[in-house]
Amino acid sequence: MQFVRLKPRDGETVALTIDGRSVEARAGDTLMTAILLHAPALRRFEFGDGARAGYCLMGACQDCFVALADGDRVRACTTLVAPGMAVRTGTRDV
Amino acid sequence: MSDTRVVVVGAGPAGMRACAALVAAGLTPILIDEAARSGGRIYQQPPQGAARPGRELYGFEAAKAARIHALEAQLAGRIDHRRETLVWNCFEDALDLLGPSGPSRQPFDALILATGATDLALPFPGWTLPGVYALGGAQIALKTQGCGIGRRVVFLGAGPLLPLVAWQYVQAGADVAAVLDATPFAAKLRGLPNMLFAPATLAKGAYYVARLLAAGVPMAWGVGGPRAEGDGRVERVHFVTAGGDARVVACDALGASFGLRSETQLADLAGCDFVFDRRTRQYVPARDVAGRTSRRFVYVAGDGAGIGGADAAELAGERAALALAEDLGLPVDVNRAAFLDGRLARLDRFRRGLETAYPFPAHLLRDIGDDTMLCRCEGIAVGALRAAARDKGAPELNRAKAFTRIGMGRCQGRMCGRAAAELLAAARGEDLARAGRLRGQPPVKPIPMIPELLS
Amino acid sequence: MSVGVFDVAIVGGGTAGCAAALALRKRGMSVVLLEKGQCGAMASGTNFGGVRRQGRDFREMPLATRARAIWDRLPELVGEDCEFRATGHLKLARDAAEMAELERYARDARDHGLELSVVGGNAVRALYPWLGEAVTGASLCPDDGQANPRLVGPAFARAARAAGAEIREFAPVTHARWTGAGFEIDAGGATLRARLLVNVAGFWGGEVAAWFGEPVPIRPLCPNMVVTEPVPYVIDRSIGVCGGNVYVRQVERGNVIFGGGRGWGDTARAISRPRADVARDAMARTLAILPWLRDARIIRTWTGFDGEMPDDIPVIGPSRTTPGLIHAFGFSGHGFQLGPAIGEIVAELVADGRSASPLAPFAIARFAGAPPAPAPR
Numbered sequence: 052m053q054f055v056r057l058k059p060r061d062g063e064t065v066a067l068t069i070d071g072r073s074v075e076a077r078a079g080d081t082l083m084t085a086i087l088l089h090a091p092a093l094r095r096f097e098f099g100d101g102a103r104a105g106y107c108l109m110g111a112c113q114d115c116f117v118a119l120a121d122g123d124r125v126r127a128c129t130t131l132v133a134p135g136m137a138v139r140t141g142t143r144d145v
Numbered sequence: 146m147s148d149t150r151v152v153v154v155g156a157g158p159a160g161m162r163a164c165a166a167l168v169a170a171g172l173t174p175i176l177i178d179e180a181a182r183s184g185g186r187i188y189q190q191p192p193q194g195a196a197r198p199g200r201e202l203y204g205f206e207a208a209k210a211a212r213i214h215a216l217e218a219q220l221a222g223r224i225d226h227r228r229e230t231l232v233w234n235c236f237e238d239a240l241d242l243l244g245p246s247g248p249s250r251q252p253f254d255a256l257i258l259a260t261g262a263t264d265l266a267l268p269f270p271g272w273t274l275p276g277v278y279a280l281g282g283a284q285i286a287l288k289t290q291g292c293g294i295g296r297r298v299v300f301l302g303a304g305p306l307l308p309l310v311a312w313q314y315v316q317a318g319a320d321v322a323a324v325l326d327a328t329p330f331a332a333k334l335r336g337l338p339n340m341l342f343a344p345a346t347l348a349k350g351a352y353y354v355a356r357l358l359a360a361g362v363p364m365a366w367g368v369g370g371p372r373a374e375g376d377g378r379v380e381r382v383h384f385v386t387a388g389g390d391a392r393v394v395a396c397d398a399l400g401a402s403f404g405l406r407s408e409t410q411l412a413d414l415a416g417c418d419f420v421f422d423r424r425t426r427q428y429v430p431a432r433d434v435a436g437r438t439s440r441r442f443v444y445v446a447g448d449g450a451g452i453g454g455a456d457a458a459e460l461a462g463e464r465a466a467l468a469l470a471e472d473l474g475l476p477v478d479v480n481r482a483a484f485l486d487g488r489l490a491r492l493d494r495f496r497r498g499l500e501t502a503y504p505f506p507a508h509l510l511r512d513i514g515d516d517t518m519l520c521r522c523e524g525i526a527v528g529a530l531r532a533a534a535r536d537k538g539a540p541e542l543n544r545a546k547a548f549t550r551i552g553m554g555r556c557q558g559r560m561c562g563r564a565a566a567e568l569l570a571a572a573r574g575e576d577l578a579r580a581g582r583l584r585g586q587p588p589v590k591p592i593p594m595i596p597e598l599l600s
Numbered sequence: 601m602s603v604g605v606f607d608v609a610i611v612g613g614g615t616a617g618c619a620a621a622l623a624l625r626k627r628g629m630s631v632v633l634l635e636k637g638q639c640g641a642m643a644s645g646t647n648f649g650g651v652r653r654q655g656r657d658f659r660e661m662p663l664a665t666r667a668r669a670i671w672d673r674l675p676e677l678v679g680e681d682c683e684f685r686a687t688g689h690l691k692l693a694r695d696a697a698e699m700a701e702l703e704r705y706a707r708d709a710r711d712h713g714l715e716l717s718v719v720g721g722n723a724v725r726a727l728y729p730w731l732g733e734a735v736t737g738a739s740l741c742p743d744d745g746q747a748n749p750r751l752v753g754p755a756f757a758r759a760a761r762a763a764g765a766e767i768r769e770f771a772p773v774t775h776a777r778w779t780g781a782g783f784e785i786d787a788g789g790a791t792l793r794a795r796l797l798v799n800v801a802g803f804w805g806g807e808v809a810a811w812f813g814e815p816v817p818i819r820p821l822c823p824n825m826v827v828t829e830p831v832p833y834v835i836d837r838s839i840g841v842c843g844g845n846v847y848v849r850q851v852e853r854g855n856v857i858f859g860g861g862r863g864w865g866d867t868a869r870a871i872s873r874p875r876a877d878v879a880r881d882a883m884a885r886t887l888a889i890l891p892w893l894r895d896a897r898i899i900r901t902w903t904g905f906d907g908e909m910p911d912d913i914p915v916i917g918p919s920r921t922t923p924g925l926i927h928a929f930g931f932s933g934h935g936f937q938l939g940p941a942i943g944e945i946v947a948e949l950v951a952d953g954r955s956a957s958p959l960a961p962f963a964i965a966r967f968a969g970a971p972p973a974p975a976p977r
C-alpha cells in the first residue's frame with residue numbers, strides 16, 4: 052500500500068475488489084485513495100518497466116487511469132469509489 | 146442583458162468572485178467546473194462523507210475558504226452552475242462540454258477563463274516511481290482525503306508550498322523524513338523587501354519553517370541532484386547539499402514539485418495571443434490589467450492568467466467581471482475597479498519578492514542526464530529532446546514534439562512542457578522565450594469515445 | 601538585399617518540395633528552398649500517414665508505384681525509416697454494393713500492376729478477428745503501409761541540406777515574377793534570383809500559379825484527424841473503407857489514429873482546427889468497424905491544409921504561361937504517399953524538360969479558362 056489514512060473517519064463502508072481481492076473503502080474516498088490504501092500502484096506503464104501510482108491528484112497528469120473489470124477505464128483521482136467497483140491494476144505484486 | 150450568455154470556466158477563488166460580480170451586474174453567468182464543488186485547488190472541498198473542520202483543512206486560510214464556499218450557497222439559483230463538467234474545447238463562440246448527462250455545446254457571448262494552475266513538475270531520476278507525487282498532490286491527499294502519500298515522507302520543492310505542506314503533514318501526524326528546498330536560503334532574504342508588501346504571507350512562511358525546525362524535521366536549502374530510488378516504488382531519496390555533500394534519506398513517499406504553471410489551453414484554443422512572462426518563465430495569455438485578452442469578450446483571471454496566488458485571484462476574478470460588464474455597456478462602479486487595480490498592483494510587488502525568494506531551480510535541469518524520463522506519459526527521455534534540439538534542429542517546442550512525441554501523451558504536455566522548454570533552450574544555447582510553448586489541442590483532457598457523444 | 605543566381609528556387613517545403621530539393625542536388629543543380637514556416641509542417645506533417653496505392657485514381661498509379669519503391673529506400677536516402685511500415689492496406693466493405701465495388705476495383709487494378717486479394721464475410725473475421733460485425737468484406741493490398749508524417753518532410757529537408765541545398769525556413773514567398781531571363785522571388789525580406797522556379801506550395805500553389813496568370817480552381821482541404829491513447833497493438837493493417845468516410849491505423853506504440861470528414865481552416869492565416877462534431881461522426885464510424893475501441897480515450901484531434909482540385913488529382917507539370925516554371929501542387933488529400941516520387945519527377949522536369957512518369961492527366965492546361973475557386977468560408 053502506498054497511502055496511509057492519517058485522519059481516520061467513520062461513515063459508510065464501500066466494498067470493492069482490487070485484482071480480485073475484496074477490500075473496503077469509506078464513502079468519500081476517491082478510487083485512488085481506495086486502491087492505494089491497499090495496493091502499491093494503479094496500473095502498469097505502457098512504454099516500459101514498472102508501475103504507476105498517479106502523480107498530481109488534480110486531474111492534470113492523467114497518470115492515474117485505472118481499468119475496471121468491465122473494460123472501462125477511469126481517472127482514479129477524480130472518481131469517487133462506488134460499491135461493487137472491480138479494479139484491475141495489472142500490477143501482479145498486489 | 147439577461148439573455149447575454151456569459152460563461153465562467155473554473156470555480157476557484159477567481160471564478161467565484163467573477164460570478165458574484167457578474168450577478169451583481171445583473172447577469173446570470175454559467176459557471177463550469179470539472180469538480181463537484183466550488184473552491185478550486187486551494188480551497189478544494191472534500192467529497193461528501195470526507196468532510197473535516199475547515200481550520201484543519203485550510204489552516205490560516207480557513208476563513209477565506211469559508212467565504213468562497215459560502216458564495217456558492219449565496220449564488221445558488223442566480224448562476225447556472227454546471228458541476229463535474231469538463232470544458233474540453235473552445236472553438237469560435239462555443240465551448241464543448243462533457244458533463245454528467247453527456248456531451249453538449251455551450252455557445253457564449255462573453256467568456257471568463259479562470260482555469261487556475263497545476264504543480265510545476267521538473268523531471269529528475271526516479272520521478273515516475275510509484276510513491277512520488279507532486280507537492281500539491283500530496284496536499285490534496287491530506288486535505289480532501291485525510292490521507293498521507295506515505296508513512297515516511299520526503300518533501301522537495303522550490304516554492305512557498307514546500308514548508309506549508311510539510312508542516313501540514315507534521316500536524317497530521319505523518320513522519321516527515323526531510324524537507325529539501327532546491328532554492329538557496331540567501332534568496333529568501335533577497336526577496337524580503339518586496340515581500341514586506343504582504344507581511345502576513347511572509348510571517349506565515351517563516352512560521353512554517355520555524356515550526357518544522359522546532360519539530361526536529363531535517364531541512365536543507367540549496368539542494369541539487371535529487372534522485373528517487375527503490376525497487377518498484379520509492380524507497381530513498383538521494384540529493385546533494387548546498388555544500389556539495391551527497392546525502393540519502395530513506396522514505397516511502399516523496400512529494401516534489403517546483404512552483405506552479407498556468408493552465409492556459411482554453412485561452413489558446415479561444416485564439417488569444419500569448420506573451421512570454423519572464424518572471425514565471427512561461428507563456429501566458431496577453432491581457433490588460435483588468436484581464437481583457439486579445440480576443441474581444443474573452444477574459445482571463447487568476448492563476449490561469451499568470452501565477453499570482455489566491456488573494457490576487459479573488460481580486461482579478463472580480464476585476465475581470467467588472468471589465469466584462471463595462472464592455473457590455475452595463476454601469477460599473479469605477480471606484481471599485483480602481484481599488485481592485487491598486488490592490489492587484491500591490492500584490493504583484495509581493496509576488497516579485499516571492500519569486501526572488503524562490504528563484505527557478507535551473508540547476509536541477511542543467512545537471513540531469515540524458516536517460517532521465519522527461520515525458521512521463523509517453524516515456525520519452527531528456528536525451529531525445531536534446532537530440533531533437535541539436536541534431537534535428539528543432540528550434541521550438543512544437544517541432545520537438547513532432548520529432549520526439551514529448552507532450553503528445555494523455556496530459557498534453559502539462560507535466561513535461563515547461564521542463565522541455567528549459568531543456569530545449571539550454572541545448573540550443575538560446576533564450577527561453579524562443580523555445581515557445583506547446584500548442585493547445587482539443588480535447589484539453591482525454592475524452593471517452595462513446596457513441597452517446599453523437600448528440 | 602540580393603544574392604547570387606540559383607539554378608532552381610523551390611516555393612514550399614512540404615514533402616514534395618524537400619524531396620525535389622534533394623533530387624535536384626543529386627543532379628548537381630544549385631537549389632534554394634523557401635518555406636514560410638518549417639519544412640514538412642503543413643499537410644506533409646499533419647496528415648494521416650497512409651502510404652497507400654489501393655483505392656487510388658488509376659491516373660496516379662504510375663506515380664504511386666514509383667513512390668512506393670522509394671519508401672523502402674528511405675534509410676539510405678534520408679538516413680531514417682520515418683517509421684514506414686509495410687503493414688498492408690485493408691479496404692473494408694460494409695454491404696453488398698461496397699463489396700461489389702471492392703471486386704470491381706481489384707479487377708481493374710490488375711491492369712495497373714496492383715494485385716489485391718478480396719475476401720468476404722466469415723473469411724474476413726477469421727483473418728482479422730478484431731474487425732466488427734459491420735464488416736462484410738475486405739480487400740488487401742499487402743505492400744501498402746503507413747509512416748510517421750511528422751518525420752518525413754524534415755528528414756528530406758535535412759538530407760537536402762546535407763547535399764548542399766539551401767533550405768530557408770520562415771521565409772514566406774510574397775511574390776515571384778518572370779524577368780525574361782529567369783525569376784525574381786521576394787522571400788522573407790530578400791529578393792532572390794533563380795533560373796527556374798518550382799511551385800510546390802501545397803494549397804497555396806494556386807496562389808503562386810495565379811502570379812503567373814494561370815489561376816486554378818483549388819480549394820482548401822482539411823481532413824479531420826483523431827488519435828486515442830495507447831491501447832494494446834492489434835490493428836496490424838492500415839484500414840480504409842469504401843467511400844472513404846473513415847480511415848484508421850494503429851501505431852506500434854498502441855495509439856489508434858483515425859480520420860474522416862473535414863475540419864475548419866482559415867487559409868489566410870494558415871490556421872486550421874479540427875471540428876468536434878466531425879470527430880464524433882468519425883468515432884461512430886470507427887466503432888462500427890472496431891467496436892472494442894469503445895473504452896479508449898481520445899487524447900488529441902487536429903487537421904491541416906491540403907489543396908483540393910475539382911477532379912481530385914494534382915497539378916503536375918510545366919507552366920503554360922511561363923518558361924522554366926514547374927508546378928506540383930493540389931494533391932487533394934492523397935499526396936503523402938506520392939511525395940518522394942514527386943521530388944524525382946520535378947527534378948526530371950527541371951533538368952530534362954520531361955519525366956519518365958506519364959503526367960498528361962495532371963497538366964495545368966485542363967483548367968485553362970476555368971473560373972477561380974470560390975472564396976473559402
Ligand SMILES: Cc1cc2nc3c(=O)[nH]c(=O)nc-3n(C[C@H](O)[C@H](O)[C@H](O)COP(=O)(O)OP(=O)(O)OC[C@H]3O[C@@H](n4cnc5c(N)ncnc54)[C@H](O)[C@@H]3O)c2cc1C
Pocket residue numbers: 611612613614615616617634635636637638639640641642643644645646647648649650651652771772773774800801802803804805821822823824825903904905906928929930931932933934935936937938939
Ligand atoms: C489531415 C490530412 C490527412 C492526409 N492523409 C493522407 C494520407 O493518409 N495519405 C496520403 O497519401 N496523403 C494524405 N494527405 C495528403 C498529403 O498530406 C498531401 O497531399 C501532401 O503532403 C502534400 O504535399 P505538398 O508538399 O504538396 O504540400 P504541403 O505539405 O502543404 O507543403 C507545402 C508547403 O509550402 C509552403 N508554402 C506555401 N506557400 C508558400 C509561400 N508563399 N512561401 C513559402 N512557402 C510556402 C507551406 O508552408 C507548406 O510547408 C492528407 C492531408 C491532410 C491535411
Ligand code: FES
Pocket residue numbers: 105106107108109110111112113114115116126127128129
Ligand atoms: S493523479 Fe494526476 S490525473 Fe489523477
